[in-house]
Amino acid sequence: MKFGYMSVSKVDLNSAQKKQLEDFGCDRIFLENINSSRRNRPELNRLIEFLREGDTVVVTDLTRLSRSTKDLMAVIERISQKGAHLKSLKESWIDTNSDDGKILLTYLANITQFESELTTLQNKEVVQAANRIKKKRKEILSSISRLSTSQQKQIIGHLDELITISYDMLFRN
Known part of the structure; x- marks a missing residue:
């Protein structure tokens, strides 16, 4: 039917x-x-x-x-x-x-699987990059926290010129 x-x-x-x-x-x-x-x-x-x-x-x-x-x-x-x-x-x-329809559907399934794996890989790469940034942020904070407040603000000012980051953004929780 x-x-x-x-x-x-x-x-x-x-x-x-x-x-x-x-x-x-x-x-x-x-x-x-x-x-x-x-x-x-x-x-x-x-x-x-x-x-x-x-x-x-x-x-x-x-x-x-x-x-x-x-x-x-x-x-x-x-x-x-x-x-x-x-x-x-x-x-x-x-x-x-039909045989042709089955073959084309197989190609479509393979493309779908490839898309899915590619998306998963891209997501993993994004998470790894975010983790590296988080680690570097902690290292920077650790180094900067040893300095006086005026020295911290001076360094942040230089960083701000280079990477557009503010004092509050760097030291947020």
Whole structure:
């Protein structure tokens, strides 16, 4: 069976999507009246529970199913676990019932994994840089704290010219 899935936030989008899904021959259409970027989508969950082996989930556009690649891949995995397939009318290459669609989806999954690993690596690098700065700040504070207040302000004044940092900012808790 073919099951259409619609995710609309505005009523005027509803009729165009519904007509496309009906014209494609969907036996039943599940309508979500919330933004597709939300994690909790009761109608999508109900549709996936309803699926049987050999069924096809049809969407007019992938953005109706998900707004992020990571979430899209998770939804497709849930559909596949039921033995069902996904077909996008706009992105005709997304058809998990065809060999070409499966290959393209594999590429998409690999790109998604690469993006995720790259983001994780970048986040680690940012945390490491912040930790180095924090360590240097402590070293600077330790050295400066041994000086008199007038000497501290003089050094901070020079630092301020070089790196635009104020006395209060350097000595904040």
